[in-house]
Amino acid sequence: MSIGVFFPLGLYSVFLIMDYFRYRNKELYCEQIQVKTLAKLYQTPLYIYSARSIREHYHRLKNAFPQTLICYSVKANSNLSICRLLSDLKCGFDVVSAGELYRVLKIGADTSKTVFAGVGKTREEIVYALKNEILLFNTESIDEIETINQCAKALKKIACIGLRINPDVSAHTHRYITTATDETKFGVSINEAKIIIKNIHHFPAIRLVALQMHIGSQITSVLPYLKAIRKIVPLIWIARKEGHFLRYLDIGGGFGIYYKAREAKPASKFAEKVLPIIKKLGLSLIIEPGRFIVGNAGIIVTKIIRTKQIASRYFIICDAGMNTLIRPALYDAYHKIAPISIRQRVKKIRADIVGPICESADFFAINRLIQDVNKNEYLSLFSAGAYGYSMTSNYNSRTKPAEVLVDGRTHRLISRAETYKDLIRLEEHGPST
């Protein structure tokens, strides 16, 4: 069986993002390596990423959006080796904290292709970014612009900024990943933007070079992007009339991937609608994809600790939990789950697939139809490459898993599993009471 059981290969896959997690002779492989080998070698839970999938997803975007600055959204998966892989492809970065910028610097990436977003940038973070010559700050309030102006003045620098517009458009995605309605904290409203654009000349160390939006995540229709861009276009004319030399329209990230089946749209479907508008506007385009590049390029392998029945419910209890992958608990997210070894003629059962954490929200699937599995077998949680490891925690004092990057026939540990010592290392040397 191949992953084609879930997502038929062939013509369809030519256009869509896809990955290199496939079944061969009923065993799951990541590229050329059997997943079971990795699970035994590195122990579970274990994150496994396919370098080939990451490269391919990046190239799909690059081909669909030529002459566009692609700034990978580091929050999706901030592992240094993954960022380095993308930097080697000449990808830029979208960061939301000084910590993420530190990662970009650590891999020696070109900061002139880094954009910095977020509603709560501190003075220290702004200074750090200015000193490291980022491309621009995507600003979200007049107070932030004022602070950036002060910091830039003190450093005798000019700060380039984008203004993040909240176009009040619903992207029809989960409410926790909706970011562009007027009930969310992000950006400034269209009316406020008009006022800010007219007043930016009061900030001598600021250059407005971009308008930006990010309307949400896991968006599978191009319509919300078009709606939002249409709302922003009049602001571009206002900015020009006010004498601002706009260079970019940054439409953020949000391009959807497949979790269940065919929900993902090919990058070209977005590009063919968006690019003609950008061309007419005489601007360069920036996109900030995260999930699209890494989401389908990673899985989690987890071992079944035991199974148990309570009244009518059957539970499969895994060694991964909400501390390993919080998306189901946080967003009610769906992840395909399957054994890494498919057994023949095994009946299917309905089960709740859960972790060991002491919370009822600690589940990966409820009442899911799955091949009957036993203690010590391994399951794969698919599409876990984005907002997986970057959202892990030590809740219940559980250690974080290792991450492995597979590239063809080779595999490499790109982050080791934590030890119990790691769990307490920040507390050990604190003041004694």
Ligand code: PLP
């Ligand atoms: N840009 C900004 C400003 C974001 O907040 C996010 C995600 O929250 C992204 C880009 C990346 O989104 P996605 O991973 O859906 O592409």
